[in-house]
Amino acid sequence: METEAKKKILLVEDDVALSGVYKSRLDMEGFETATVNNGEDALSAAVKFKPDLILLDAMMPKISGFDVLDILRNTAETANIRIIMLTALSQPKDKERAESLGVDDYLVKSQVVIGDVVERVKFHLGMLEQKPAE
Numbered sequence: 001m002e003t004e005a006k007k008k009i010l011l012v013e014d015d016v017a018l019s020g021v022y023k024s025r026l027d028m029e030g031f032e033t034a035t036v037n038n039g040e041d042a043l044s045a046a047v048k049f050k051p052d053l054i055l056l057d058a059m060m061p062k063i064s065g066f067d068v069l070d071i072l073r074n075t076a077e078t079a080n081i082r083i084i085m086l087t088a089l090s091q092p093k094d095k096e097r098a099e100s101l102g103v104d105d106y107l108v109k110s111q112v113v114i115g116d117v118v119e120r121v122k123f124h125l126g127m128l129e130q131k132p133a134e
Helices: 016-028 039-049 065-073 092-100 114-124
Strands: 008-012 032-036 053-056 082-087 105-108
Touching (some): 008 016, 008 039, 016 114, 032 039, 039 053, 053 065, 053 114, 065 082, 065 092, 082 114, 105 114
Parallel strands (some): 008 032, 008 053, 053 082
């Protein structure tokens, strides 16, 4: 059987501890994971690393996740990357803003466990048959 190329995930999270936990879990699930901890690095990594999916924090130093999302969606070479926002912001207005900017999914950190996040990642990469339960 052919070995499929690993799906690449770019994890953009300024909380280093959290980032480490997510990275080890994603690596364990068979993804190739790169991590950056601010919006500026996220933009350059999106072009260099060419991830299949980006897990994007909203509140970060330098450039916010919303601005990163906006820039990625308006840049030809990154416009089609799947983007899941993983954030502490639970206000409907924040979710609406992310959706208006073209996010694929919006997860609130306090409302999900890492297994949920992995499931959403797999879903958006077409690795699951059905949409996970809300």
